Amino acid sequence: MRIALGEFVQETGSFTPARMNRAAFEAYGLYQGVELLEQLAGVGPPGGFLEVAARQQQPIEVVPLARAWAGAGAKILDATYRELREMLLVPLRTAGELDAVFLSLHGAASSEREDDLEGDLLAAVREVIGPEVPLVCPLDHHANITSRMVEHADLLVGHETQPHDPLATGVKAARLLFDWLHCGQKPAIAWRKIPMITPQDQFLTSQGPMQAWFAWARALEQQDGVLDVSPYPMQPWLDVAEGGWAVVVHTTDDAELADRLAAEMGAMAWELRAEFWKSSRLEVADAVRQAYGHEDGLLILSDTGDSVYGGAPGDSTWILRELLTQGATQPASARPLLVPIVDAAAVEAGFAAGVGAEVSLSLGGKIDNQFNQPVDVTAEVVAVSENHVADVAERGCVEIGRTVLLQAGPVQIVVLAAAGFAICHPILYQHLGLEVAAARAVVVKTASNFQFFAPWRRRLIRVDSPGMTQSDLSAFHWSRIPRPIYPFDAEVTWNAENAGRLPSA
Ligand SMILES: [Zn+2]
Known part of the structure; x- marks a missing residue:
C-alpha cells in the first residue's frame, strides 16, 4: 500500500x-x-x-x-x-x-x-x-x-x-x-x-x-x-x-x-x-500592579493583543512599558519578571555593545506600529545567544535565532531577532541561564498556550493589551468577512436546521 x-x-x-x-x-x-x-x-x-x-x-x-x-x-x-x-x-x-x-x-x-x-x-x-x-x-x-x-x-x-x-x-x-x-x-x-x-x-x-x-x-x-x-x-x-x-x-x-x-x-x-x-481580562496597569504584588510562585501575564501563535509580531510594548514604569521603584534584587520582545535592530545593538555594557534603546513597537509605540529602555546586556536550536517534545527542532538578555531593575527582557515558537516557551529563558522557578512573573505572547509554564504556574491574568490579536475585534477594519455575522451585525438570525452550507445560502 x-x-x-x-x-x-x-x-x-x-x-x-x-x-x-x-x-x-x-x-x-x-x-x-x-x-x-x-x-x-x-x-x-x-x-x-x-x-x-x-x-x-x-x-x-x-x-x-x-x-x-x-x-x-x-x-x-x-x-x-x-x-x-x-x-x-x-x-x-x-x-x-x-x-x-x-x-x-x-x-x-x-x-x-x-x-x-x-x-x-x-x-x-x-x-x-x-x-x-x-x-x-x-x-x-x-x-x-x-x-x-x-x-x-x-x-x-x-x-x-x-x-x-x-x-x-x-x-x-x-x-x-x-x-x-x-x-x-x-x-x-x-x-x-x-x-x-x-x-x-x-x-x-x-x-x-x-x-x-x-x-x-x-x-x-x-x-x-x-x-x-x-x-x-x-x-x-x-x-x-x-x-x-x-x-x-x-x-x-x-x-x-x-x-x-x-x-x-x-x-x-x-x-x-x-x-x-465573556471575558476576565484586566487592563494593563492593573495587571502589572498585581504582578508586582504577587508573592508566591509564578504569575503568567497573558499578552492577549500580541499572541504570536495567533499571528501577532511579538513586539508589543504595552506590558513592558508598564513593567518598567512600575518597576522603577522596585529594588533590582526583587524577584525578576520575565518578558520577551521581538526587535532585530535592538538585538544587533546588544551584540555590538557586548555583555556587561549598558545600552539605551528604543525597543519594540516597530512591526506593529498601529497599536504600539517603541519604549525607551536603559538596561544592562546580561547575556547573548545565537544559533541555539532546541528540540521540543512532539514539536521538533526549534531555532531560537539571535537573542539578547537585558536587565532593567527587576525586569529581565529577552529580545529576539525574530518571533518563533520559543517566545512562549521556558526554553527562551533557560537557554540564557535564567531560572523560571525564581521568577515572579512571565509575560507570554499567547492567549491560550500556557501549558509550557504549567510546572511553575500559580496564577494567570489575561491582560487586555491592544494589538494585532486583541480581543476587541471591532477595532479592526474588516473588509472581507461575510456579513451579516455575529456580533458585528445587530440583527443576525440563523437557523442551523435550514441553513445551507454557507451562511449566505
Ligand atoms: Zn489553533
Whole structure:
C-alpha cells in the first residue's frame, strides 16, 4: 500500500503587517524526501500518521511530498506560496499509483491575493490524484473551513483540544483513513458554516462554553456510525471571504445522520454565542500592579493583543512599558519578571555593545506600529545567544535565532531577532541561564498556550493589551468577512436546521 505524506501549515493574521517569506518556513525545517520522514517521526500530525502506518499488518510505503510549517504570522507572499505548492505537487505528480494522500494542514492560511490557500492546495492535489484516491487532512480547529476544502478533501479532522495535541489529531485522522482503506467504505461528510466570530478569551477546551461544545462533539462520536465530529471555532483575526465558525461531521456512510449532527452542533454554538464573548481580562496597569504584588510562585501575564501563535509580531510594548514604569521603584534584587520582545535592530545593538555594557534603546513597537509605540529602555546586556536550536517534545527542532538578555531593575527582557515558537516557551529563558522557578512573573505572547509554564504556574491574568490579536475585534477594519455575522451585525438570525452550507445560502 502506498500513501503520500505532506504538510503545509501556517496560520495567517490578516491584520498583521509585513508578509511571510520562505525564510519563515526554513526556520522550522522545510523538508523533502527521506529527510521529511526522519524529521517528522513523532512530530505533529504527520508523526501521528507515521505511528499508525507502522502498526499496520501490511507494509505501508510512505511517499514523502514536502513539509512546510511556519507557525502563525502575516499573509504569505504569493510567490512563496507558489513555490511551496510546487514542492508538494512535483513529487505527487511523479509518485505513481497511490492508495491515499495524507496532507496535514492548518486551515487558516492566506497569501496576498488568495484567501483560502488550503482550498487552493486541495483542489490542486485533487487534480493530480483524481476523484477516487482518498485525501485525508488533519487540521487545526482554528481553521476556516471553506466550500473548496469540503469539495476536495474526503476527511477534515480537527484538533480535539486547545491547547492542541497535533500528534493525537494525526493518529485520529490516520486511523480513520486506514479503517476506510480496509473496509472500502467512503465516509459521508456534512458541514455547517456558522455566521459567528468570537475572541480568544473562551478558546480553552477545558472550561466554559468551548468545553461544552467540544464535549458534545465527543459524545456524538459515541453514536453508531459516527466517525468524527470536528468543531471549528475559527481564529478571530482572519478577514477572508468565507470566514466564520464551522463544524464538520463524518459518518461511515449515512449522509442524513451526518447532516443532522452538523445542524445540531451548529445550533449549539449559535445558542452559546454570547457565552463565547465573556471575558476576565484586566487592563494593563492593573495587571502589572498585581504582578508586582504577587508573592508566591509564578504569575503568567497573558499578552492577549500580541499572541504570536495567533499571528501577532511579538513586539508589543504595552506590558513592558508598564513593567518598567512600575518597576522603577522596585529594588533590582526583587524577584525578576520575565518578558520577551521581538526587535532585530535592538538585538544587533546588544551584540555590538557586548555583555556587561549598558545600552539605551528604543525597543519594540516597530512591526506593529498601529497599536504600539517603541519604549525607551536603559538596561544592562546580561547575556547573548545565537544559533541555539532546541528540540521540543512532539514539536521538533526549534531555532531560537539571535537573542539578547537585558536587565532593567527587576525586569529581565529577552529580545529576539525574530518571533518563533520559543517566545512562549521556558526554553527562551533557560537557554540564557535564567531560572523560571525564581521568577515572579512571565509575560507570554499567547492567549491560550500556557501549558509550557504549567510546572511553575500559580496564577494567570489575561491582560487586555491592544494589538494585532486583541480581543476587541471591532477595532479592526474588516473588509472581507461575510456579513451579516455575529456580533458585528445587530440583527443576525440563523437557523442551523435550514441553513445551507454557507451562511449566505
Ligand atoms: Zn489553533
